[in-house]
Amino acid sequence: ALAAPAAFAEKTSPRLRWRLAASWPISLDTVYGGAEFFAKRVGELTGGRFNIRVYAGGEIVGGLQVLDAVQQGTVEMGHTASYYYIGKMPSLAFDTTLPFGMNYRQQNSWQNFGGGNDLLNKEVFSQFNIVSLPAGNTGTQMGGWFRKPLEGLGSLKGLKMRIPGFGGKVMARLGVNVQTLAGAEIYPALERGVIDATEWVGPYDDQKLGFYRVAKNYYYPSWWEPSTQFSLYVNKTAWDKLPKEYQAAVHAAAAEVNVRVMAHYDAVNPPALKQLIDKGVTLRPFSKDIMEAAQKNAFELYEELAAKDPTWRKIYGEWKKYRGMEYAWFNVAEQGFADFAFPQVPRSEL
Amino acid sequence: ALAAPAAFAEKTSPRLRWRLAASWPISLDTVYGGAEFFAKRVGELTGGRFNIRVYAGGEIVGGLQVLDAVQQGTVEMGHTASYYYIGKMPSLAFDTTLPFGMNYRQQNSWQNFGGGNDLLNKEVFSQFNIVSLPAGNTGTQMGGWFRKPLEGLGSLKGLKMRIPGFGGKVMARLGVNVQTLAGAEIYPALERGVIDATEWVGPYDDQKLGFYRVAKNYYYPSWWEPSTQFSLYVNKTAWDKLPKEYQAAVHAAAAEVNVRVMAHYDAVNPPALKQLIDKGVTLRPFSKDIMEAAQKNAFELYEELAAKDPTWRKIYGEWKKYRGMEYAWFNVAEQGFADFAFPQVPRSEL
Numbered sequence: 227a228l229a230a231p232a233a234f235a236e237k238t239s240p241r242l243r244w245r246l247a248a249s250w251p252i253s254l255d256t257v258y259g260g261a262e263f264f265a266k267r268v269g270e271l272t273g274g275r276f277n278i279r280v281y282a283g284g285e286i287v288g289g290l291q292v293l294d295a296v297q298q299g300t301v302e303m304g305h306t307a308s309y310y311y312i313g314k315m316p317s318l319a320f321d322t323t324l325p326f327g328m329n330y331r332q333q334n335s336w337q338n339f340g341g342g343n344d345l346l347n348k349e350v351f352s353q354f355n356i357v358s359l360p361a362g363n364t365g366t367q368m369g370g371w372f373r374k375p376l377e378g379l380g381s382l383k384g385l386k387m388r389i390p391g392f393g394g395k396v397m398a399r400l401g402v403n404v405q406t407l408a409g410a411e412i413y414p415a416l417e418r419g420v421i422d423a424t425e426w427v428g429p430y431d432d433q434k435l436g437f438y439r440v441a442k443n444y445y446y447p448s449w450w451e452p453s454t455q456f457s458l459y460v461n462k463t464a465w466d467k468l469p470k471e472y473q474a475a476v477h478a479a480a481a482e483v484n485v486r487v488m489a490h491y492d493a494v495n496p497p498a499l500k501q502l503i504d505k506g507v508t509l510r511p512f513s514k515d516i517m518e519a520a521q522k523n524a525f526e527l528y529e530e531l532a533a534k535d536p537t538w539r540k541i542y543g544e545w546k547k548y549r550g551m552e553y554a555w556f557n558v559a560e561q562g563f564a565d566f567a568f569p570q571v572p573r574s575e576l
Numbered sequence: 577a578l579a580a581p582a583a584f585a586e587k588t589s590p591r592l593r594w595r596l597a598a599s600w601p602i603s604l605d606t607v608y609g610g611a612e613f614f615a616k617r618v619g620e621l622t623g624g625r626f627n628i629r630v631y632a633g634g635e636i637v638g639g640l641q642v643l644d645a646v647q648q649g650t651v652e653m654g655h656t657a658s659y660y661y662i663g664k665m666p667s668l669a670f671d672t673t674l675p676f677g678m679n680y681r682q683q684n685s686w687q688n689f690g691g692g693n694d695l696l697n698k699e700v701f702s703q704f705n706i707v708s709l710p711a712g713n714t715g716t717q718m719g720g721w722f723r724k725p726l727e728g729l730g731s732l733k734g735l736k737m738r739i740p741g742f743g744g745k746v747m748a749r750l751g752v753n754v755q756t757l758a759g760a761e762i763y764p765a766l767e768r769g770v771i772d773a774t775e776w777v778g779p780y781d782d783q784k785l786g787f788y789r790v791a792k793n794y795y796y797p798s799w800w801e802p803s804t805q806f807s808l809y810v811n812k813t814a815w816d817k818l819p820k821e822y823q824a825a826v827h828a829a830a831a832e833v834n835v836r837v838m839a840h841y842d843a844v845n846p847p848a849l850k851q852l853i854d855k856g857v858t859l860r861p862f863s864k865d866i867m868e869a870a871q872k873n874a875f876e877l878y879e880e881l882a883a884k885d886p887t888w889r890k891i892y893g894e895w896k897k898y899r900g901m902e903y904a905w906f907n908v909a910e911q912g913f914a915d916f917a918f919p920q921v922p923r924s925e926l
Contacts, residue, residue, distance in 0.1 A: 239623065270824035271621050273589070326917055329910070331680060331715065331842055334835055339843035365681065366909040428909065447912035474620035475828075482831035485684055492681055493689035496905040509908060517916050550925030555846040557918040558859065559716040559778065560679070562797035565915065566867050567676055568907040575900030 239469060244278045246303040247296070249289040249310065252282050254431060256494065257456055260362045260487040261305040264458065267479040268472075276472050278303065296459040297354045304459035305361060309391050317350050317537045320545055321358060321457055325396050325450040325524040327545075330363050330488055332552035333453050340548045349537050355462045361480040362456035362487030369445035369512055370425030371416065371437040376445070379515040388412055388424040392524070393450025399523040400516070409435075416440050427454075428491065429498035444507045449520050456487065500576035509573075589819060594628045596653040597646070599639040599660065602632050604781060606844065607806055610712045610837040611655040614808065617829040618822075626822050628653065646809040647704045654809035655711060659741050667700050667887045670895055671708060671807055675746050675800040675874040677895075680713045680838055682902035683803050690898045699887050705812045711830040712806035712837030719795035719862055720775030721766065721787040726795070729865040738762055738774040742874075743800025749873040750866070759785075766790050777804075778841065779848035794857045799870050806837065850926035859923075 246265060250258040258280075265278035281301070283289025292304035293311045308321035320342070328336060336342035337360050351358045370389070376382070383401035394404040405421050415421045417440040424441075425448060426432045438444070458480045465473070503509065512520075528546075532539040596615060600608040608630075615628035631651070633639025642654035643661045658671035670692070678686060686692035687710050701708045720739070726732070733751035744754040755771050765771045767790040774791075775798060776782045788794070808830045815823070853859065862870075878896075882889040 267824060267828055270821060271828060273821050329914065331838060335839040335842035338836055338839040366913045368909050447909040447916075449913060449916075452913050452917070471620060471623050474617060478617055478621060478825075478828035478832045481835050482828045484835055485831050486688055488681060489685040489688040492685035492902065492905070496901040499905065499908065511912055514916070521917070521920075547925075550921050551846040552842065553918045553921035554923050554926045555842070555849065556914065557921070557923075558849065559718050559797040561914060561918055562861055563716045563799060563802050564679065564906065564911060566797075566799075566864070567802070567871070568903045568911055570871075571900050571903035571907070573904050573907075575897075576904045 239272070239275050239471060242276050242472070244276070244302040244464075245286065246278050246280045246305060247283075247286050247292050247301045248280055248304070249283050249292050249306040251284070251289070253434060256430065256490045257305075257362055257364075257487055258282060259490065260456065260483045263486060264305065264361065264479045264483045267482060268475045271475040271479065272472060276475060280305075292459065293354060293356070296356055296461050299461050299463065302461050302464045306457060306459060307454065308358065308457050309454075312391060315350060315353070315537070316531055316535060317346075317541050319392055320541050321346050321350070321455065323451045323454045324528075324545075325392055326521050327452050328549055328552060329556070330365050330453040332549070332556070333363070333455055334360065334484070335552065336545070336548045337455075341544065342548070345541060345544060349541060351459075352462070357460045357462050357465045359458045359460075359477065359480040360455050361458035361483045363484065364427055364451070364454040364491050365488060366453060367448035367451040368425070368428045368432065369448045370423055371432070371441035372423040372443040372445055372510075373416070373419070373441045374422070375443050375508075375510060376513065376516070378513050379519050382516065385423060386421045388415070388421050389450070391450070392527075393425070393448070395527060396450060396520050396524045399527070400519055413437065413440070425450075428495050429502055430491065430494040433498045433502055438502050438505055438507045442507055443510050444502065445510050445512055447512070449512065449517060450524075458483070496576045500573075503573065503576070589622065589625050589821060592626050592822070594626070594652040594814075595636065596628050596630045596655060597633075597636050597642050597651040598630055598654070599633050599642050599656040601634070601639070603784060606780065606840045607655075607712055607714075607837055608632060609840065610806065610833045613836060614655065614711065614829045614833045617832060618825045621825040621829065622822060626825060630655075642809065643704060643706070646706055646811050649811050649813065652811050652814045656807060656809060657804065658708065658807050659804075662741060665700060665703070665887070666881055666885060667696075667891050669742055670891050671696050671700070671805065673801045673804045674878075674895075675742055676871050677802050678899055678902060679906070680715050680803040682899070682906070683713070683805055684710065684834070685902065686895070686898045687805075691894065692898070695891060695894060699891060701809075702812070707810045707812050707815045709808045709810075709827065709830040710805050711808035711833045713834065714777055714801070714804040714841050715838060716803060717798035717801040718775070718778045718782065719798045720773055721782070721791035722773040722793040722795055722860075723766070723769070723791045724772070725793050725858075725860060726863065726866070728863045729869050732866065735773060736771045738765070738771050739800070741800075742877075743775070743798070745877060746800065746870050746874045749877070750869055763787065763790070775800075778845050779852055780841065780844040783848045783852055788852050788855055788857045792857055793860050794852065795860050795862055797862070799862065799867060808833070846926045850923075853923065853926070 248261040287295040292306040296304040308318040386403045388405045388407045598611040637645040642656040646654040658668040736753045738755045
């Protein structure tokens with residue numbers, strides 16, 4: 227009788243070779259490295275029996291076709307950001323970030339203990355035959371690169387800025403002439419003055435694209451991405467056939483990547499920011515009137531969507547309540563400490 | 577040839593029954609639940625072959641004897657907080673928290689990508705024949721319960737407060753009459769006025785101990801615990817004999833618990849704080865003069881230790897540099913967003 231579980235484990239531990247399509251080029255080593263770590267860890271956890279090979283964006287499908295590829299079963303897995311696909315369904319944004327949404331810890335809490343992940347899988351990802359799990363984060367991103375300093379809210383009128391997604395929708399309401407450009411087109415457009423501004427991620431990733439050479443004003447914070455979650459997608463048909471042991475490996479490895487990608491960004495962003503400042507970049511906060519107008523317009527947009535999109539309405543109600551609870555809580559001990567302690571360290575310690 | 581790895585995996589996947597001694601009573605369900613989740617996940621990851629049974633504090637050894645028990649091999653594993661053992665070696669505190677130390681993300685970054693975990697295992701835990709991994713966190717704790725409101729720094733003189741560890745050492749320098757009391761003794765001492773104040777964790781855990789009934793002033797933040805990390809201990813002799821697959825399971829499950837315990841605290845603390853306020857508790861921030869004097873004294877204490885303790889000096893140098901880098905970075909995008917957005921939500925949304 228004692229041998230029965232082992233025999234069971236052997237029978238249910240098939241040799242699998244899966245493919246994971248990542249949205250990232252290899253050069254985004256924090257997040258691409260997260261996808262590779264995930265695959266390596268699942269291999270280690272299963273004695274090499276569950277083999278996952280990672281493909282960078284463009285190798286099997288384009289970086290923005292990962293959802294389609296997982297849905298159709300072209301690949302069994304993806305590592306991506308759900309907000310790339312809001313054209314299919316706006317509610318996918320809740321899985322990544324929204325303007326004036328939650329920070330890293332708040333998003334993790336909602337996903338894991340606030341019912342967020344279950345709700346998103348039930349209401350959103352089931353429609354794409356996908357199971358999604360949180361698998362990495364950037365934290366609050368930077369607001370991006372502006373050729374000229376802004377002079378308050380009025381200076382956004384007519385400004386040509388590359389900013390996709392919900393951030394772009396809110397910027398458009400503030401009068402910005404929103405541009406959509408693929409990664410490789412951004413730098414030349416900014417250099418030639420075809421656009422006045424662009425946003426990307428944060429110091430470490432932004433530095434590689436060289437924006438600092440042609441736009442010296444680096445704004446913060448990205449009020450449109452208070453924390454940007456990456457997700458691990460699994461084709462649901464393939465997921466349902468996975469042995470429980472392999473499902474556990476996917477869960478645990480995705481959670482480990484969630485910690486590691488965030489920890490990696492927090493390790494590499496400070497020295498990158500220091501280098502950017504040393505190269506003549508000026509850090510500038512968005513003015514209060516811009517922040518206020520953006521927040522007002524963001525929530526007006528959410529309410530408009532709630533009025534016409536039942537899925538959005540359902541998730542938005544839950545999300546907004548959780549967000550309020552977390553903001554009010556963070557405003558006590560966490561901010562009480564941060565507001566006193568962090569400003570006492572000068573930027574020279576970056 | 578293709579079958580070789582499977583045969584290898586079977587040979588190296590022994591049936592193990594290990595015991596994990598946790599420092600926690602079952603009633604601390606966030607962190608005790610983390611230990612139980614860890615054991616459950618390792619079981620799932622290994623098809624039930626690596627079986628870990630969790631014992632609450634007091635079942636095998638007392639909650640503050642976990643390090644000894646793991647070191648001596650009484651149990652193979654522990655789930656504890658390293659700062660309980662600073663009497664053995666002050667540098668153990670770096671594995672948990674220090675006054676004016678790092679927040680949750682900063683600590684994770686240092687441990688995983690700043691060399692912190694390797695350094696601590698090499699310089700500290702090797703001396704106890706232990707391997708330690710981060711496995712949970714409370715975030716910034718609350719400052720505790722005071723029978724009477726404080727009137728600035730001067731009112732700390734002679735105040736009888738239960739506060740252990742480095743927080744107590746700094747409080748003593750500020751004139752506090754520091755008391756050490758075990759968990760069960762605190763409430764009656766506070767009720768009878770034997771002590772004027774006590775600290776514990778945060779709203780959810782504190783509420784269970786009922787301090788609000790006898791001390792209505794709930795201070796924040798715990799400048800002595802800006803984020804309190806829990807650690808998974810493994811006896812190093814036992815660790816070195818573990819198959820790689822099981823070592824991977826321990827790593828992944830500990831990281832998952834790291835995310836989950838933090839997410840759980842962030843889910844349960846806001847409603848608990850709301851209930852406390854509804855019961856007549858008043859939230860009060862420590863005054864700026866207290867914060868400033870505490871910070872000054874904390875770093876004086878660290879420098880004194882650095883002068884006489886080579887292990888402390890080595891780790892403190894690394895830790896302080898990383899802390900400065902993280903503080904300066906968080907003060908840009910993360911605080912730029914939080915300082916604008918969080919205060920706009922009223923406490924009624926807790």
